[in-house]
Amino acid sequence: MISISDLRFRYSEGGFALHVPELAVESGERVAIIGPSGSGKTTLLNLIAGICSPQSGRVVTNQVNLSGLADGARRDFRIRNIGLVFQEFELLEYLNVLDNILLPYRINASLDLTKKVRQRAVELAGMMGIGDKVSRNVRQLSQGEKQRVAVCRALLAEPPLLLADEPTGNLDPTNKDRVLDILVEYAESKGSTLVTVTHDHDLLSRFQRVIDFKQFYDLSSQVP
Amino acid sequence: MKDTLYLAWRYLAYNRIKTAILVGSLTLITFLPVGLNVIVGQSAKELTARSEATPLLVGAKGSPLELALNSLYFESETPALTTYSEAVRIEEAGLAQPIPLYVRFRSRQHPIVGTTLEYLDFRGLEIASGRRMAVLGECVLGSRVAASMGVGAGDTVVSSPESVFDLAGVYPLKMHVVGVLKPSYTADDGAIFVGLKTAWVIQGLVHGHQDMAAPEAASGVLKREGDTITANASVVQYNEITPDNIDSFHFHGGMSGYPISAIIAVPRDQKSGTILMGRYEADDEISQIVQPATVMNELLGTILTIREFVVAALLLVAIATLSTAALVFLLSLRLRRREIDTMSKIGGSRLSIGALLVSEIVAVLLAGVLLAGLLTVLTAQFGEGLIRALLLG
Structure with a gap:
């Protein structure tokens, strides 16, 4: 699903640099990425998703070399193939729950918002335990509920790859387990790949593989 | 999208x-x-609609704008006054029909327009209820005045004193409302129309009082010299004109010297209008003639x-x-x-x-x-x- 070779990346501002010689994630694999803050875990997710482009090296996601795609094509690829979950939920406060879940279908013409999609959004919300709150504004939800809305948004297009950046970082233990259960169950049922950045070592047992980013961090610090 | x-x-x-x-x-x-x-x-x-409908205005020399605003819209200060003889002069010249106006007094905030019945015809003002004024002391109300004062034919309205502190000045006159005009959506709707003589009554130039020859008025007589009787301040002056006292109202002096504020001159034809205007061009002329449309356009x-x-x-x-x-x-x-x-x-x-x-x-x-x-x-x-x-x- 993900294949990275000799990836080098540096932000135009600041001294941070990242070097990943080799990294591969199989299709359907559940991988946790751990490592110290500032080591580039989120940057790696951004590179896998095509949000950032490396200065050199290859990033192949779902058999597509993202480095060779233009920005518009990368966005189209992302919205159809990758579900992103963020630590801060990143919901739009002026939309209600259902509209937040449907957002990907409203901001890219490559996804078609049909009646079936709306129905799937309502079903997803029901499965997440927020089915009775679809018409509420997201500001009226608890933290756990907000993250479940964000997860619904990521899952709606049924992407083969889920990238979650500390998805449980702002949640209490109960919600933490619940959200992770949802992500894992979805990945298992659909055969999707799940890559999660986390600081919470208690959750690592839920993943098939753990990548310690420290190895890349050490390499990164050697990048000239 | x-x-x-x-x-x-x-x-x-x-x-x-x-x-x-x-x-x-x-x-x-x-x-x-x-x-x-x-x-x-x-x-x-x-x-412009109102000014264009008024061909010529004659008044005492002074501000043409004040003359026009006062005569057309019954607004602004009373212009310098002219006399009724000016209307007679226009009439005698045979060049235009004169419609005298005396716009000076008010009843509350509503202007009292002293004029002749020709004014109502000239402006095309029709009676909605009652009749036109015919007798001294009668008035006809514009539609807006009737609505705002809540009065109609059969009621009375009282003229307001020009100054509260002017005890020797104009006394209020109770006037009988005999008719209300249909709305014309012009300044006429906000005016009270009276005969010219009634306006002079308000001013006190025409007045009525108890018969000084009668025995009950004897205490008010200061001296008698032939037909001339000099009375003191105790003589009862009438502030309402009724069938009983109307005969006691009389002029002092000739009517031609009585004041008016303006004359609407309706020329017989364009040529007559031009000639009439020419007659007011003389340097020693004490009156002015203006074309309201020109004044309002300025x-x-x-x-x-x-x-x-x-x-x-x-x-x-x-x-x-x-x-x-x-x-x-x-x-x-x-x-x-x-x-x-x-x-x-x-x-x-x-x-x-x-x-x-x-x-x-x-x-x-x-x-x-x-x-x-x-x-x-x-x-x-x-x-x-x-x-x-x-x-x-």
């Missing part, structure tokens, strides 16, 4: 106070110059110049408002940076995100312009009534 517009609508609806302020500001700044233009246009139409010229200044000022305000609106949009973009980033990260296309932001701005601008358009239509529709209420009182 439908989805973009939906998101834009949700954003604007959620931030409804900010949206309302922006739309309100844009509405006002669009409407003010356009609305001002409509109002000024309608005011001009209103003012006034309108001034108003239009002022309007240009106001519009120029409004344009500057518009630039300031639009700059502020642009700043608000830019600050809003900065505040929404994270939201825009999120949409980009999950795969929103640049076109969709850009269209979302642009459609919000366009929606606000459009709403402002549409509301301004609506206000302009309403102004054009109902502004005339508003102008009448404001300008014509």
Whole structure:
């Protein structure tokens, strides 16, 4: 699903640099990425998703070399193939729950918002335990509920790859387990790949593989 | 596009106070110059219609504007007074029909217009109820006066003293309302019409009092010299004209010397009008003749110049408002940076995100312009009534 070779990346501002010689994630694999803050875990997710482009090296996601795609094509690829979950939920406060879940279908013409999609959004919300709150504004939800809305948004297009950046970082233990259960169950049922950045070592047992980013961090610090 | 517009609508609806302020500001700044233009246009139409319907005005030398405003709209201060002999002079010249006006006194805030029945014919004023004034002390009310005072035929109205502290001046006269005019949507609706002689009664030039030859008036007599009786202040003067006392009302001196404020001169034809105007050209002439349309056009010229200044000022305000609106949009973009980033990260296309932001701005601008358009239509529709209420009182 993900294949990275000799990836080098540096932000135009600041001294941070990242070097990943080799990294591969199989299709359907559940991988946790751990490592110290500032080591580039989120940057790696951004590179896998095509949000950032490396200065050199290859990033192949779902058999597509993202480095060779233009920005518009990368966005189209992302919205159809990758579900992103963020630590801060990143919901739009002026939309209600259902509209937040449907957002990907409203901001890219490559996804078609049909009646079936709306129905799937309502079903997803029901499965997440927020089915009775679809018409509420997201500001009226608890933290756990907000993250479940964000997860619904990521899952709606049924992407083969889920990238979650500390998805449980702002949640209490109960919600933490619940959200992770949802992500894992979805990945298992659909055969999707799940890559999660986390600081919470208690959750690592839920993943098939753990990548310690420290190895890349050490390499990164050697990048000239 | 439908989805973009939906998101834009949700954003604007959620931030409804900010949206309302922006739309309100844009509405006002669009409407003010356009609305001002409509109002000024309608005011001009209103003012010129009346002045154009009044061919010539004759009055004592002084401000032509004051003469026109007082005679056409019963507004402004009473102009320098002329005398009834001026009307006789026009009549005798045979060049025009003179309609004398004496616009000086008021009943509360309503002007009392002393004139002849020809004035009602000249203005095409019709009686809605009752009849025209026929006898001394009678009056006919304009429709707005009747409505605001709540009086009609059979009631009375009282003239107001010119000055509360002028004890030796004009005494109030109780006048009998004999008719109410149909609305004409002109200044006539706000006036009380009386015969010229009644206006002179209000002034005290024509007056009635108890018969000094009668025995009961003896205590008020100071001296008798032939037909001349000198009375003291205890003599009862009548402040209402009734069938019982009407015969006691009399003139002192000749009527030709009595004051009037203006004469509407209706020339027999254009040539007669030109000749009549020529007769007032002499240097030693103590009266003036004016064409109200010319006077009002000069006034309108001034108003239009002022309007240009106001519009120029409004344009500057518009630039300031639009700059502020642009700043608000830019600050809003900065505040929404994270939201825009999120949409980009999950795969929103640049076109969709850009269209979302642009459609919000366009929606606000459009709403402002549409509301301004609506206000302009309403102004054009109902502004005339508003102008009448404001300008014509």
